[in-house]
Amino acid sequence: MITFENIHKSFGSNHVLRGVNLTVERGESMVIIGGSGTGKSVLIKTVLGLVEPDSGRILVDGQDVTQVKRDAFLSRFGMLFQGGALFDSMPVWQNVAFRLQRGALKRPLAEAREIAIEKLRRVGLAPDVADRFPAELSGGMQKRVSLARAIAAEPEIIFFDEPTTGLDPIMSDVINELIREIVVEMGVTAMTITHDMTSVHTIADKVAMLHRGTIQWSGRQTDMAQSGDPYVEQFVNGRAEGPIETLR
């Protein structure tokens, strides 16, 4: 379980998070929606210790994230970064097995490669992809590789940061379905950031909308259409008119 307790974060005069309170239950898939620049990525980074909140607490299974042993703590997480973030100089299998080749999760080389090939298969990629380089693959294949990397070390918690950005609608759907299958199959706790409403519908058990630095609305995905919240309605329907200010 991940609990955010009254998280505040400013960058200079930019007060991004203004008292975020949110709980993500164990085994639950939580999707965070909200306009560009509302602090969705910053929120996820606070859990991993990549951004330090100015005030408030984050608990993972009741443990304050500032009090943990970093290496062991981080080994519990998988992460699919925005844009994939694969290392171009490494063959695909080494990208997938990146965390199995160093630190707390280090495995013998042959075993790391075997796990990488198994995870590539899980995301629908044939073993021959293992020895190719990321630049030789299509955007959809690169996303699959990033997904294989996120699950390679059998994490308990996975963060997906805009998993469908840059993909066509059909490939987006394939990736969304794959994420949902994997989340259910592995029983992981998942937090996903997205602008893509089809991702919300496929991936989310629960949805939280971040607006002006706080959680504007949160609830079951199935209740979102009847939220009665004008901000959620505007976002869901993609309307320019409504309470959310847009730059035109």
Ligand SMILES: Nc1ncnc2c1ncn2[C@@H]1O[C@H](COP(=O)(O)OP(=O)(O)OP(=O)(O)O)[C@@H](O)[C@H]1O
């Ligand atoms: N390290 C940093 N230093 C200064 N400002 C930052 C830093 N990280 C984030 N910000 C600012 O915090 C705000 C929120 O950024 P964040 O990336 O979390 O937005 P987001 O909601 O994920 O947006 P998007 O959907 O566009 O990715 C932005 O105004 C951004 O410029």
